[in-house]
Amino acid sequence: MPGGVPEARHRVQEAMRAWGEPAERIEAAALIVTELVTNAVQHTSTRRVRCRLLRSADGVRICVWNRGRARIPAPATPGDSAGLPVAGLPATGGHTNGDALDRLTEDGRGLLLVDALAARWGTRAALAGRLVWADV
Numbered sequence: 476m477p478g479g480v481p482e483a484r485h486r487v488q489e490a491m492r493a494w495g496e497p498a499e500r501i502e503a504a505a506l507i508v509t510e511l512v513t514n515a516v517q518h519t520s521t522r523r524v525r526c527r528l529l530r531s532a533d534g535v536r537i538c539v540w541n542r543g544r545a546r547i548p549a550p551a552t553p554g555d556s557a558g559l560p561v562a563g564l565p566a567t568g569g570h571t572n573g574d575a576l577d578r579l580t581e582d583g584r585g586l587l588l589v590d591a592l593a594a595r596w597g598t599r600a601a602l603a604g605r606l607v608w609a610d611v
Contacts, residue, residue: 483512483526503592504611510585515541542604
């Protein structure tokens with residue numbers, strides 16, 4: 476399934492170009508879908524991951540679904556990004572955001588990227604799996 480991530484990214488870019496979306500939105504969506512599909516592939520209990528784009532007058536919603544139900548953090552609130560406290564690590568105490576990012580594990584950076592690029596994002600768990608969505 477490693478080929479699924481680049482394929483999803485390519486399909487998102489193609490669809491959004493065909494819709495006439497602005498280049499900045501296409502690139503943001505490509506990065507977001509890369510992170511969400513990568514997470515889905517890592518946490519699925521089967522080989523099946525679904526990715527869907529929903530277009531509206533307000534923009535595009537990226538939806539990624541997988542069979543896994545691992546806990547995904549809730550979207551950060553605006554105040555969360557200042558200190559970026561991470562479990563087991565002290566708050567930054569005057570350090571810059573870059574210092575805090577350096578201390579995050581690689582696994583934690585993807586959702587920070589999604590949070591920064593998406594207008595909003597969220598997750599829903601059900602017996603059949605997990606849906607993670609992001610609006611651009």
